[in-house]
Structures are given as C-alpha cells and as structure tokens.
Amino acid sequence: MTVRGGRIALCCTIAGLTTVGALTPAAQAVEEPAGGDDAVVLELTDADGVPTDLASGLQVDGAVATDELDVPEFSVAAVTWDGLDAPDETFSVRVRTGGEWTPWAAIEPDAAETGDVGGTEPYVVGGATGVQLRVAAGDGDLPHDLQLHLIPPEPSGEETVATTPRETAQLAAAAAGRASATPETAAGQDAVPAPVAATAASPEVAAPEVAATQARAAVSRPRVTHRAGWGADESKMTWTPRHDPLRAAVVHHTAGTNSYTAAQSAGIVRGIYHYHAVSRDWGDIGYHFLVDKYGQIFEGRAGSLDAPPGRIPEAAHARGFNRGTLGISVLGDYSSVYAPDSVLTTMARVIAWKFDAADIDMSTPSGMISPGTAHRPAGQNLPRVFAHRDVGATTCPGNNIYARIPRLNEQVATLVDGDEYHLRNSLTGGEAHLAFRLGLSTDEVLVGDWDGDGKDTLALRRGSTYLVYDAHPGQRFRTVRYGRPDDVVLVGDWNGDGKDTFAVRRGRTYHVKNSMTGGDADHVIFYGRPADDVLVGDWNGDRRDTLAVRRGADYHVKNRIAGGDADVVLRYGRPDDVVLVGDWDRNRTDTFAVRRGREYHVRNSLSGGEAQVVLTYGKAGDVVIVGDWNGDGRDTFGVRRSG
Template sequence: MATVPFTRRGVVVGALAGLGWLLTGRGRLPAAAATPAPRVSSRPLTGRWRPDGEGWLRREPVYSARPVDVAGVQWEAPADVRIELRALGPRGWSPWVAAGLAGHGPDAAPATRAGEPVWCAGARAVQVRASRALRGARAQLVAGDPVASARDWARERLAGVAALALLTPRLDAGPGQPAIIARRVWAGAAERPHGPIGYGRIALAFVHHTENANGYGRHEVPALLRAIAHYHRDVLGWKDIGYNFLVDRYGRVWEGRAGGAHDAVVGAQAGAYNTASTGVAVLGSFQSELPPTGALRALAHLLAWKLALHGQPTGGRVRVRVDPDGAQYTPFRGGAHVFLPRIAGHRDGDSTDCPGDRLYHRLPALRRSARRLTGSRVSLLALAAPASPGPYLQAPCGGRLIQRDGSPISGATVLVQVRGPRSVAAGHASTAPDGSWTTQLSLPHSAEVRALFAGDGVHAAAVSEGAVVAVSAAITLSASPQPASLVVAVAGAVEPAKPAVVLDVYASEPGGSRLLASDRFAAAGGRYSGSITVPAPGSYRLIARTRADDLNAAGSSTPVDITVAQSGSPAGPPPSG
C-alpha cells in the first residue's frame, strides 16, 4: 500500500481521503456497534420530589450509559404545570431549560402530556424539576449516533471544498428563494416519515423556538435535527419532525418535514392550524436571550419567500378556522373563526409562551422587513378541478395566472404536478392573453395535484393550492347476440386493470330503460369476457361499470344497444326512437 509523506500537503491529502471514507459510509468508527442499540429509552424519575430552594420541586438525576442528544419529559398529571430540564456534560450541569407543553402537535390526535425536546449534546445525565409534583413522570432519552455525528463534523470541515447540498429547483418569488439546506443532509435515507405525507394550504406562517440551549456548534446542527425528529416520531408518535423549516443561530435555513419545501406540507407545529399554515422554528431558547441577528435576517427572507410563493402577503391578519381536532392546544373554541397575523408567533394561536418573549417582541420588525423584501414580486396561480370524475388519462383542469395587482400573465407555462416529494408531472399548458389556462391530465388514478409556474425572469414563481382530481377507469364493451338464442356474448377491457366488471342489463321501453339484472364478470390482465341470457326477445341496453376504489372513481362504458330476435330469426338493429 502506498504511503503519504508526512508533509503539510500529505496531511491534507490524507485527511481528505479519510473524511471521504467517512462521508461515503464505507468506513466505520470503532465506537459504532454492528447492530445499533435503540435510539430512544424511557426511564422513570426516581426518588421523592424535594424543594430546591428556588421555588421548584426536583427529582434525582437520571443517568444514561449512552450519550444523550435530546431528552424530554412525559407525565400523567397534572396538566397545568411548569417543567424544566438540565443536562450533565463534560463541563458540568447546563442551565435549566423549559421542557413543558408548548402547543405543538398534529391535529386529529389527542394531546399527550409530553414536553418539548431539549438538546443535551451528548450528556451523561439529565435532571427534571417542576412547579408541582408530577405523577407517572418519565424521562425520554434520545441517544446520539456517533457515526452520523462524525460525518456531520466531516462535512463542516469540508465546507470550503463542497458546500452542503441545497434544495432544488429554485422557485424565485418575493426576494427570491433563500439557500435552503436539503433535508437529506441531516436526515439521510434512514429518517423516513412514519406515515403518509399530508398537504394543506398556506394562509399564514408560525414562528417558533425549539427550547434548547443556544450554544450549539455549527457541526452539531444535523445531529440536533435528527434528535428532534426522533423525539417527535418515536416519543410523541408523530409522523416526522414537526416543523417545516428550521433556522440555526448561524443564519442557515434547513428543510424540515418531508414532502416538498415548495408545497403546503402539513406539519405538527401549531395545533388546530396545521392544515392552513407553515411553521418555522429558530433553533434555541429566546425567552430571555435575544435571537441572533443572522437568524432573524434568514427568518425574514424565508418567510417573505414562502408566503409570496403561495400568493400570500406578509402583513395584516387572516381569518382562519380553529380545527376542532386540535382545539385542545388553543384558548379558542373548536370551529371558531379567529384573525391571526400572517406572520404569527406560536402564542398568537395556541396556549404557549413560544417563541419566547425576546423573539416574539421582534416579530413586528420582522414583518416590516419581510414586507420590504417581498416588494411586488408576487404572482397568483389558481387551479380548478371539475366536480365530476374525468376520463382515464384525459382528466380536464384549468385555472388562471395573474400578478398581485390583477393584471394577467400571458404566454406563461404552467405545470400541473401530482403532489408529493418528487412532484410528478401530469400535464402542462400555456396561459391565454387573459391569464387563463386549460389542460388534460395524463392521470391513470385519482390524485391530489397542484399547479406550478416556475417564473420567467420577469414574473415571480407561484404555486397553487391543491385540488383532488377524480379519475374513472376506462371501460370498453362489445356485445354479440348469438343466432337463434337468447344468449349474448360480451367482452371488453378496463384500464387501469380491475379485478371485476359489473354488467347492467336494461330493457329498452318506450318511456326509457328499466334495469333487469346486474352480473359480475371477473377481469384478468385488464380484460373480461362471458355471456348473459336475456329473458325474452327484444331490445336491450348494456352498460359495463366498475365500482369506486382507493385509486379510481366509479367508471362506466359507453352504452351498447342490442336487439335479440325471435328464436330462429336473425337479429336486427335496435329500434329507433
């Protein structure tokens, strides 16, 4: 094996080779076991609740054999209680950090008494204190991943050689798309959502803080995001990390919840408003400390861009409905309509002190900054889907593209995409002089779609609200009355393939048609065949149909009219009229 000389150049070459070995995953650190232990452990709080002389009750510390990156508290009762947590690291105990309920959570799920995750940075122990004694209290500990954390460190060391991967494509609206570090940088392929991705609409944005210590290093951020995601998924039972975006103290923006940063992904960040909002968390605790200037600048740019992309202003207030399934997080009645700022602090909508006093009091200035950044670079893109199901591979839809002042944008290309992390194209159109557009979608199944205008250098990019396009199966039918018989041979095809087709037989009468029978025919490979026997000679109408299922709306063939002649007589055409 060739050796690298011990020179300055040799050391650099060797270091880069070693970091590449680590980043590609071909190397393994000695501390990493072949089969990693579970990341989350649940430990009961032991001992008695004892006064600490500062107005709190505390329990004995909980020690861990593995370094703890994030910790939180779960308890049974009481509901109205303040909780704080601290961690023991190489330099001793950290300051106490709030770890109680903060109003985060998914809608349509019961509120669990589980506190916020607290960043512990590889601590050996944690300790909990509360304003009242907790019943059934447990510490939830999320262990670090030494291999992944070392790769994070390596990426930071190589930042001057290869920058962290940024989100693509660029969709410039308002001040332009900020540099957003792609989810795969911190999550990788292993951190997948535990459930389907949900999509809503963007009417407003909520600002949060994450209630962790503010002294984390640049290279610790990916591990911090992974640990928060594990806590949200594996302790709280959510699908994924709750926030759509996160901003660190260095002014870097990170993609959070999976599903597409350009779309209205439903998070678990503002109970009762998740389906109508996007959520951005600033990493840190800002109840008594000022948020860093770089983080505030990045936050203003991100919010100005995200709201403009969805055609929303950054100022003023918006009327939103309090989702009854998430009303337990709010001071409002479920189903009520309330007016909230377009850029809202979490406490504006839910019962919480998030995003901390010092960050919350900066929101008026943040809104002014976002409004200046946005300017007039806002486009509005509407999408309308027909109320009735569209045909297989030819479902119609349309809409209109205008500027914020109402003037049309003509000659622009609008893409229609199936909503999802990869946004699969389903159709495209060019806008007419009045900004309107229509197209037929190449959809084999029903799907939730969105329209996208990527911008043209003059007009800002825009994303529409979503719409569900129902698509029915395409069914063909042929029928052949058999000579000197009451038997009719039938055959046809169905796309996409279905397990069965129902054939309805109607008697043609002067006043219309009367249903006589419905027969089921098995279909294989998208084709079906068989025969029916009619009760007597006469005129009949046959229609083949499929029932609605999870993929397609109910579909039916073009009616086929037949005449079954008297026994021994040739069949003739169906009677007219």
C-alpha cells in the same frame, strides 16, 4: 428513583401528592459509553400513572427532582405521557455540558392534534452527558406512562427503555462508535448521506423541483439543507403528506441551551426528528423548517422544499393551526437571550420565499382568527406572521423573539412586496449613495427627522398607523397611531425642537401635533382654500416649519402656524410642475425646486427667476422624496421605485 422490576422509576410523596422523587445511590450513575445511537427512555410512572417505586424526595426550590444522572451523550431531552391533554405538573430540566451544569429551564407542553402521546417541547443541547429532571406538584394525579427521553445526535429507529445502570450502559455501548462512523463504514446500518452544513464553504444539495419553483418566484430561495443533507432516516417517516394553500407562518423556538456549535446543529435536528416521529408517534418532524443561530436552514417536514408553489404540507407545530401555515423554529431558547438580528433575517428570507411563490398579499391579515390566549385576544384576525404563543398556551418563541414579530412581519413584507429607495447625498446626477428596499408598494411614504439626530429617515403610513424608522436602511421602527385613514398628512418641525411630527389636513383645517403620540392636536388652524396644494418648510430660518399653499404657479407662504394673509407671495415655474421643498444650499431656509421628468430645477431663494441648479436624476417613473440623508444640513433627492 429506584431500580425495581427491571425498570428505572422515581417517585415521592409531598403533602399527600405522589410525584417524582430522587434516585437512590445505587441508580445514581450510569456508566457513560464511548457513544450510542439508541434513544434512552426513563420510565417515571406505569400505564396507570402509578410510580414504580417509593423513595424519599430530593427537595429543590419547593419541587422534587431526580439526582444528577450520568447518562450517554444526548442532544435532545423531552418528557412524554399518555394522552394529549397537558398534565397539571410542570417540568424543568438542567443538563451537564462541557463539565458544567446549566441553570434550570422549564420545558412546556407541546400540544398535538393527533396521536396518543402527549409531550413537552424538545430541549436541545449541543451534547450533554448529565441530566436532572424537576417536577412541580400538580393536582395529585401523575400522568400515565410518564417518561423522560434522552435522544443522541445519531438516533436509531429504536427507543431503549433503561433497566439497570449496567444494562443501560451495555445497550448504549453496543452502538459505540457508530455516531462517528461514515455511512460506508457503519457496520449493520443502512447508508445515509453525511450531514451537510449549509455554509458558504459547503455546497448545497437542492432538489430539481425546487430549482423550478425558484425560477418562478421573484424572491430567491435561500440556502437550505434538505433532509438527505442533514441525515434524515426516512424509514421513520410514516406520515402521509397532505398539502394546503399557504396563508401564514408560525414562529417557534425550541427549549434548551444555545451553546451548540454549527457542526452540531444537524445532529440536533436529527434528535428532534426522532422525538417527533418516533417518541410522539407523529410520523415526521413537526416543523417545516429549522434555523440555527449561525444562519443554517434545515428542511424539516417532508416535502417542505419541493411543495407546489402556493401550497405547504400539513405539519404538526401549532394545534388548531397546522393547515395552511408554515412552521419555522429556531434552535435554542430565547426566553431571556436576545436572538441575533441575523436569525430573524434568515427566518424572513425563508418565509418570504414561500409567501412570494404563494402570491400572498402582505397588506392584508391572514384570515386566521385567534382562539384567545394570554398574549392575544380571541377573535383577532392574525397577521401573516405570528407566534406560537398567539394561538397556544405557551411562551414560545420566547420573549426576545416575540417582541420582534412585528419587525419580522415587516422584513417579510419588504422582501415580498417592498419598493426600492435610492438616496443621493449631493445635488448632482450619478449613482445613489444608499439603496435599500422597504415596506409595501401600497404604503404612503413620509420623510422626517423623527428623533432629532439631524438625519431624515422614512415613515410608512397605512391608514392611521405609521411605522416610524429612525435609521435607514430600516429594520427597527416605532408604531404610531394618529388621525383618520383618509386624512392628508403633512410633516414638519412645528415647535422648533429639532424633531419632525405630523399634522393632518381636512380641507382648510389643520390639526398639528408636536409629539409622535396619539391624542388631540396641539394646534388647530384654518388656512387657504380646500383645493390648494399645500407645502411645508422653514421659509424664514427660525427653525420652525410652517405652511405654503400653491395655486398653479403662485405660492402663498406663511411664516407662522396661524391663519391670515400670506407673508410672501411669489410666482415660480409652471402650473404643471411637480414641486419639491428643501434647504438646497445649507442656509437654513427652505425654498422650491420643480421636477420635469428627470430634470430638476432648484431655486435657492423665495423669488421668481431662473434656477440656480439644474440636474438630471433617476427615471421618469420614479416617485421623488427629499431629505437630509447624511446630516450635513443640505437637502437632496431620493427616489422610490417600484420593486
């Protein structure tokens, strides 16, 4: 990079390719002022894509790079060029923060549908005073008007094209101190509200229209810092709002570091706003909402908080999918860093709040069709919550969030349409020992010890797909596919290995599987009659579950997975009883209990007679499930209650 003609420019030649090169010593250092609010732009090529000067390149891992630049403090860095098509060159950046240089990080093109300026995703940092840009060779033609933007936490409405190091420092120093000044004391500036962090210790500012929306919605509105709260300069907002029916949500992350503080998040949001609205000329920030690693939520696109129920402003976050989608972005880079579960929970709350107001059916896909990417085939009907990389040539939102998009979908579904589960660890009445929400109201719920830890948990069935949870309340699950959507499904430990698996019943034919995988059954047997009610239990204590069929008040119990006559025949209860199976007394054999409304009559032996335990639990309309919820060897009741 050299100084020529009053501009900072950089270039070099590699194998006949003219591309970005190194700073000369004269332009290496830019005196760092005490503060500044002008976004500094370093011009790399002119309007024709020609580097403004020639210099020898600094080689870094087969690419070329600038020298390490000392610059005024910034919170967002990005590269732009003329035109919307992404260049063949690839860009990487590293920054100096806290006296240390970060590793190199790629910044990918961030596609837009309108405007004349292409650019990368924003690279965010809590505050950096050094930067180095690296460019890998493309097709030999550099983009026109290639520029590096460095945006401070308190950007003004202007972007300053750096000329010489001295002039750059003077321009930035002219605004020294304004970043820390209050609105009332900042000379020469319009007063704007001080940023508000949405934490438990700070009050949240909410628009009256939003409060009305919350009253209509079953899912409560999370704490969100609106635009005035984080200090949006509304003079930059030149976009005309247009609302569309909400159909889906698209998940993003920004590039950059994760080493920002909670107090710096609002400044990062202001920097992204300036980059999108001014540098990219979008007229507003591209995302509807932004979430930081501390759980703070910021309103992005104007009108996102107080949009009419069921509608969302058109934004600029996923090319071809900006209408009818909610764009939500996490501040930071989660390509290799694990995003805290609390971040996904926060995103789920925002999405669920908007989805609930839109009355979105989470049991159906979005109706938006994948255009075909490296991560999702063309023609696929996208789920209600999907990732930016599902519809664009990008790695956003990073591998460590992308792998958990199915879980995020389930979290949203649970908040919007999940039923309540109340589990009790003893055969007595009283309050539940564990209560939570999970799944969809249309799910079939199965209970089993799927991982052999001695505790029963839930699986949610949707046709031939099963979401298997190994803990409750569940967040993480395995997806298993088995059988046909119209099969009757049974659960048991068929081979005595301590793990429950599935069997499917088709009339009087049973297909038994000994592992939680797809494929052919391990056993196929014929038993009973097609109209029989079928129960599963370990009737003789050999640690293997087998079948029993019920015909009214008569029970035909079999102690092997085989056809033939029953080993035990008994009569118990009434023909219209709801019958449950469990090991109620911890003697390692299963017996029956019958339910009559809220009353449960429990028998501890496979024989007729009076119940040994009678108790009252739950509500008459509850769906009852049975399991050993705490691993003490005793089965007890749980209820599923419509949320």
